[in-house]
Structure formats: structure tokens, C-alpha cells
Amino acid sequence: MNVVDTLLVFALIPLCVYGVIALLTLWPKFARTPRYQAGQEWGYAPVWWTANPAGVGAHAPSAHTALEQGEAGEPAPTARGGARGNW
Numbered sequence: 311m312n313v314v315d316t317l318l319v320f321a322l323i324p325l326c327v328y329g330v331i332a333l334l335t336l337w338p339k340f341a342r343t344p345r346y347q348a349g350q351e352w353g354y355a356p357v358w359w360t361a362n363p364a365g366v367g368a369h370a371p372s373a374h375t376a377l378e379q380g381e382a383g384e385p386a387p388t389a390r391g392g393a394r395g396n397w
Contacts, residue, residue, distance in 0.1 A: 311319075346352070
């Protein structure tokens with residue numbers, strides 16, 4: 311076996327195998343689109359997410375609002391509740 315055969319068998323072929331394995335493992339990283347980095351311009355329209363799209367914009371009175379209305383001379387709220395779950 312001469313020097314060229316020795317280098318081919320013991321150096322070039324293993325380097326090619328390692329190169330193919332490295333390309334296969336790194337391919338998904340090179341193929342995906344670049345990720346957003348903090349401070350970059352955001353080129354997309356804002357999207358508001360809600361679990362109930364029909365309820366967007368609907369205002370439900372809070373308990374605090376109901377108590378204020380009761381103190382102002384209007385009838386006090388009749389809802390009951392508590393840790394027992396009685397309503």
C-alpha cells in the first residue's frame with residue numbers, strides 16, 4: 311500500500327463520512343427561516359387573540375361596579391357567593 315492509498319483509506323473516507331453526518335444533523339438549522347430577534351422591526355399586522363371572539367367588545371359589569379351602584383341609592387345586587395359555591 312502506498313502513501314496515497316493510506317491517506318485515502320484512513321483520512322479522506324472517514325472525513326467524508328463525518329462531513330455527511332454533520333450536514334445531515336445541521337440541515338434543519340440551515341433550512342428554517344430566521345427567527346425574530348428582540349429589537350428587530352416587526353413586519354406583520356397585530357393580531358388580538360381571544361378565547362371568545364363573540365364576546366370581544368362586550369362589557370360585563372364587575373362586582374366592584376355593582377357595589378358602587380348599590381351604594382348610590384340603586385337596589386343592591388342580590389347575587390350571593392363564597393367558598394361554599396352558593397349562588
